[in-house]
Amino acid sequence: MCRVPAMVLEFCAILALGRYEGCMRFLATLLALALAAPVAPAQDAPAASTPHQTPSPPAPLAIDGEQIAWEEYAAWLVRFRGAENITAFALRRALERKAAAERIHLREENLVALIDSQVAERVAVAFDGQRERWIAELALQQLDPASYYATRLEELRLEQWTEALVQKQRTLDRASLLRVWEREYGPGGEQIMVSRLFLEVVLSSQPPGATRDEVLELGRVARARVLEKANALLAQLSAGADFAELVKTESDDPESAARGGLLDEPFLPENWPGIVGGDLTSVPMGQVSKPLYARGGYNIFRIESRTAHPLEEVRAEVEALLRAESASAAESEALNTRLLAEVSIEVHAELERPLSASDRRLGRAVFSLDGVPVSREKFARYLVAARGRSLAPAFVDRRVIDALANAAGLSLSSVEIDTRISADTDRLVEIFHQGDRAEWLSGLAARGETEADFRRKSHLRVAHTLLAERLLILEREVTPAQVQAAWRLRYGEDGQSLDVRFILRMIPTPPEGQLTTEEQLAAYIKDESAKALNFLAKLRRRALDGEDFSALARAFSMDPTTRDLGGRGPGRFRLHTWSQEIQDILTGLSPGAVAEPFAQNSQFFLFECAGIQLVPFEEVRDELRLTLETARPSQVEVAGFVHEKTRHLNITLLPGMFGG
Known part of the structure; x- marks a missing residue:
């Protein structure tokens, strides 16, 4: 079966809803219990130095028939995705414990029945009732009904805990009570029953190629025609015509x-549209409204009854409705924030320690929650259940690249990885924060992270990218035509190179303590x-x-x-290494010309074109070939190489x- 990208797997898992029968339901329930087991409260015993480990689950995946040991995949998940999922693990445990404390108990058979209904709706709507087509869709995601149910059960369990806790802890403030009261019983608790005579507005068929204005005019004419009829009917009602009889003969709403x-x-x-609501609330009992446009036509309403429902008389019903409202995103987020605020998380260095194939140490604690150690094995079981399926393609990518790098004798030093992380960080700050590093750090802090956290999380990703780049460069073949094209691109059809001199000036660092506010710093930079x-x-x-430009440069350049x-x-002036703006300035200079002063990124340049040199292709051919062979690949090139x-x-x- 062909591999499916991680994002597609995650997206399709949300969409895959269908129906499932009884015999497989039992298996799905067992699988779901296995998924839940890693984070059950009763298992939070210290595991830092326990030599005994529970039997390993079976292999989670196979690559071309080679089964990957659960320990290998689990160790990779903990190291690769562990840090960013500790909070989710802690929240899952906190939700379960809070639900138990509030005596909120979920019955597996009820959860399975709910999934059954969701599956049935999915099959009916998306597959015309053909369950086989739903199963085929699951197969594209490498799922079967049992594994789908197991995964969905855990998701539903978290949703139900959150929903029940929000409803139980919801504050019944007066504003919320009034909102629900008026929603159910009308403005001021007055319930109005109405009858209507409905005249639909039907547009005439528009001619081919009609303009927007012509279509709008057709709509205006159609509405005017129906409004004229509605006013004629209103005149009959005012003259004593029976409303019900007119409705039977004239209304376009048969129901x-x-x-x-x-x-x-x-x-x-x-x-209803606001104009209808405003008009009807003021119409007396037994009277009719003027023609009002709503829901695709003109309506003449008659008020049949008005029934008052004082809040205090229906308070119990309103409170029950308010408590039963589904949890909003804001309420769920607030609950999660409260629960996490009560949890103390201590991350251990063991979390990111690389493990060899023979040294998994799954029993070692990787972090602690409220002082209770959580072992690598327990955390890994959670990660496999929560993220394992979606991250399988990423695991395969890294495993293949690591194997190819080992075969090629490639390795990386920590200095190389740190240097690339620094370069990537500088680029990120420049592009997304206009070079404001303080703003970037502030954004990290808002997410509860430091620069050290960011660099640590980037380490494995950058190491993988560097290895892929080096493998790509090893396999890269540069043709003579590519070298010739690079020469023309750099030096033009005539092989010319500018001889450029420049003077650089920079803003001096202000005396320490002199600038204490952002306004002072901005004023200093401007000045x-x-x-x-x-x-x-x-x-x-x-x-x-x-005056000699070179003498000025020696005297004043910084x-x-x-x-x-x-x-x-x-060496030779390399025009292509400068920004496009500067390239445009320099290519516009004739020999001996001096450009206007130019500012870029707090640096200030004065350029002189000293002359133009001829650069024969043979003279720079080897240099260009080496440049092409060793040039850093783009992200698109790297992604294409890994995919290939x-x-x-x-x-x-x-x-x-799936815990099986």
């Missing part, structure tokens, strides 16, 4: 017309930027008046690499993925 126009539920303004540009403008005038060389860098190495693999999810 209400059969009852003389009577609607089968009380009138509630929120269910110093103006000074730098004015200073370079003066140097430009001196150069244009005949770039130590080029200053002693008179503004030139070592894994797309032929057959990934099979096995019972161990």
